Amino acid sequence: MAGEVHYFRLHREDVADRLDKLAAAGCDVVASYMPWIVHETASGDVDLTGATSEYRDLTGFLDLAAERDLLVVARPGPFVMAELKNEGVPFRIYRDHPDAVPLGWDGKPASSATLDYLEPGYLAEAERWYAAIMPVLAERLATVGGPVAAVQLDNEVGMLSWVTNTPELTDRTLADLAGWAERTWGRKGSIDRYGADPDDTERWAEWWRAGGTDAGTEVQQLALHHDLGAHHRDRYARYLLRLRDVAVQHGVDGVPFLVNLHGTYAGRGRTFPIGISQLSKAYAGVPQMTSGSDHYMRDLTVENLPDLYVMNAFMAAVHDADQPITSLEFEAGTGDYGEDMSWLTSPETTELKTRLCVAQGNRLINYYLFAGGHNPPLDEPVGDGNDRIAFTGERHGFAAPVDPEGRLSETYPGTVSAVRAVRGSEHLLAGMDEEYDDVVLGYVPDHYLTEYHHPDSAVRRSQVGELERYRGMGPRDILARALLLGGYSFGAVDLSSAELDPAGPAVALATPPVLGHSIQERLAAFVRAGGRLLLHGRMPVVDDDGSPCTVLADSLGLRTARTVEGTPDQFPSVRATAWAGEQPEVRVGMLEHLIGEGETLAVDIADGSPVAVEVTVPGGGRAVVLGCDYPCHLGFWRSLLERIGVRRRIIAEGNTPGLVTTSTADGTGQRLVHLINVAPVPQTFTLTVDGVSLELHLGAREGLVLPIGVRLDDAVLCWSTAELDGPGDGSTLVLRRAAGPGRALIETARDVTADGDAAASRTEQGWLVTWPAGRAGDRLTVRLS
Structure with missing residues (x-):
């Protein structure tokens, strides 16, 4: 459970405070971009120790994280986005390597800050950036006792080209495409398929930049567009795998490499699989690599609930058994990103989304942005209106659970509750996978x-x-x-x-x-x-x-x-x-x-x-x-x-729409049933699973994770209507009470007692523990004597 804290947007004396607030929320990982545009000085040197500016003290940030037993997810770009100018790439790169700026349809330059990832000049510069930063990370890898537990390669690769409808159609890229087409279809097959000869360099380039619309048939136009996307997939994979190889050359090995997938839009995830389609060739089945989602969906409702579920399912569909899904930018905070009060996300949304993603097997969730900060000035003014590193003004991250001044926003308690919900069953979730219907x-x-x-x-x-x-x-x-x-x-x-x-x-x-x-x-x-x-x-x-x-x-x-x-x-x-x-x-x-x-x-x-x-x-x-x-x-x-013979494993009788039911299980039969109510009304229903029927009440926009068949030392928690609130110690069972009354059944030969207003009685089925309505969130300890 991670949160994004940007050290490069904080005064040196404030970094420790933000990390303390992250740890107090229950997180054990801090993630951060490590921007090239920040660490490269006006002279072209790279400062990673803060010698020239407090905002460049990466090593100090890593050491502070280690002092707090926080692991680190390093996100060194080269592209980092994060509202930084040029998406985090120094201005110098665009001046020194104009050929890296892609040409799109009809030969028009790209309208965004994207670059041709494989253009030799840019790629050499990116490799020099990695040569500077990767040794610093390598010295602090978790494998050698340091905090760095994972490294993200670049960020949202291909996103800028997609959102601007600007394919990369430079002469160099189209020459590469010609070779790809001949290898795939042969020369004659390519002429038939596209209407252009890959050996006719000038006409080939004109034809592709025109999208095959210059007297091309409809089939040729569609084939051209399809293969343009397929070739871009290949290029993105070559780029990301090259970055991985460079990282390994400079000592970063033995930890996961992560690929951040883009694609949500306007509170929906329907376009998110575009990112999977673009980038999965870079990581699917590749050892020590996996993908992470990047989603901004505002409130979770019956409208976009399937979006998030399908996003996770489609991500997992291209992974192998050793590649868990993650979320590298998990929206947290108020949603008021423009400081215009056009949107305020309800405070329980972070917890609902967390519960759903964890139920689907996410093994890393990074709350983005966890803590705000400010944008320091660039070393050299560029005359763009503010001359800062980013375009959001002086303050940044005003929607975060911890605001730019370090104050806790109204969404901080919701983030704490979300982390607690995961921590309560973490010892089981780590070895479980989602179960599916047929x-x-x-x-x-x-x-x-x-x-x-x-x-x-x-x-x-x-x-x-x-x-x-x-x-x-x-x-x-x-x-x-x-x-x-x-x-x-x-x-x-x-x-x-x-x-x-x-x-x-x-x-x-x-x-x-x-x-x-x-x-x-x-x-x-x-x-x-x-x-x-x-x-x-x-x-x-x-x-x-x-x-x-x-x-x-x-x-x-x-x-x-x-x-x-x-x-x-x-x-x-x-x-x-x-x-x-x-x-x-x-x-x-x-x-x-x-x-x-x-x-x-x-x-x-x-x-x-x-x-x-x-x-x-x-x-x-x-x-x-x-x-x-x-x-x-x-x-x-x-x-x-x-x-067609598909039946439900979990039956919720009496619920109204808005309730999601799924389960996770390990190989020994231990099970957790995940209930998520996104409806604006409470749910009262009978839940039947594994032959157990439970009468349950779930408040509006609430969730529960219920244990079924969970083993203690020499006992079994058959079921409970309350969540686990930690692993206990084999002789104790710790539950997190809901507002209403609850029950739990334990099979054991030992005597059972319970704290406070709870009572334990022996029945034919086992020890039945009951408790009356109380304050939601209180802990209840059950002891096996």
Whole structure:
């Protein structure tokens, strides 16, 4: 549990105070950017000891952290963002290496501070920066008794190009792309695919900068855009792996290297998988590397709750068993980043998000920004209006739990409570993984290869629009929302590379008309071999380049007769058929008429045409195809999932929407049940899991982690309606009371007593400990004599 503290924004005498406040909140790790733009002096030298400025005292910061037994996550860039000018890269680099500034569409220079990561001049400078800072970190690695426990490589690589729609199209990059295309498709194949000859250097560059719109066919334009993104993935991987190698050369080894993923926008996470798509080639399956999320989502509600859950699931889908997911920028504070009072995040939000991410297996959470500070002046004025290191003014981090002056904000207690919630079960969580129901959500990396579209390519804009509408969580986000709010916990599967087990979980996939040929083949083989598939959205009928591809539809024996879109004058509506019981007709935003063999599950009420069918494929596989954006009626979706044999492990009877239920377990049967209520109303319900039924009450926007089958020395905590508040010592059990009354059942041959107003009585099942309503957060100690 970490918090971000920027030593370079604090007077030297204030650093210790901020670290003390971090430790007092319960955190055991401090993270910080280590900005190149701060540590490089006007003369071009690098100061990491504070000899020339108190804001450059990195070594002092590391030593203060070590004195407090705080581990350190080092984030040395070269890019660091953090509202720093040039995203933390010295002004000198842009002056000395103009060729590093990318050219985008039509040869126009990039409108952001991004650089061509592989441009030799920039890369040499970045390696010199690493040569200066990495030995300082290497001397203080946790492996040699120091505090540095992990190192992040660069920051949000590719983000600036994506948000500005500026691919890197310099002559050097396009020459590299020509070689990549010839290796991938051959010269003739490249000419056919893109409409340009990779051996004709001048025309090749013109063609790509024009996005293939100069008389190129629609297929060629789509192929060009797709492969442009694929080539960028390759380049980003080469860059990040080069930085790793340079770090190792300078002694940093034996600790994790972290890759920070960007992608949330306007309080939503629907675009976050773009970062996974861009960068996973750099870390997926690479030893000693893993990824971390970077999310700013404001309040957690039923709207964006599925976003965060799917973000974590998709991150895990590309990792191997030795790569835990992390969160390197976990939003904390008020959310008033512009100091304009346009947003104030509710104080319980940090805890709700923490509980969800920990339940999904996050092994590192870094609260960003934990403590504010101020922006010191640059060594050399640049005449930009404030001549400081950042563009936020003199103060920085005014939304943080600890404000720039060191005062505790109203969000500090919420952060303390969030950390306490994790600490209470940390000894169990560290060895646990999330358990899933019998369904996984399909992740298609190429559905998020949408960073770039030439302004004049209408066919590409249309394709991106379809992808954004249907991918991932489904049209209107309903597929993921129905699963999560319907009481299912689910993992994800990378359909571009994973081997699908027909005897394994059902695959749920939200898909646009575009689905790559290889993935269609993989899904078709999966169903033919007996697998179960739920398709939601549009029937896939084209490959990534827009060419026809109906492999999956053919395997299911289906085709689309027509698609109906809602308009201001047309209100397409559907009705579920008898299988779902008496269901009212519902309006939808789109529907597809499906033709083929199979049982009809829903029809267009205008003419009775099927819009949802169940197909049994020779070989025993089953598929449900829902060709409309059916509303989030949870009963309907549960019935739909039951058609393909998916049932809930955890039943919450009597709850209203907004309750998330999942569980984590270790290999010995110990289990934690995670309950998160994002609804603005309390929940009273009966929870049934593992044959245990508990009557529970959960306040509005509250969470609980309940132990099931947790071992003590010679006893078992069968269940409790209160959370653990630490590991105890084998003869004591420490619980964190909620406001209402509670109970716990312990199997043991020893006598049991409880403190205060709690009582312990022997029953046939074991010792039953009960306590009345009290003050939420009080500790209750149960003793085994």
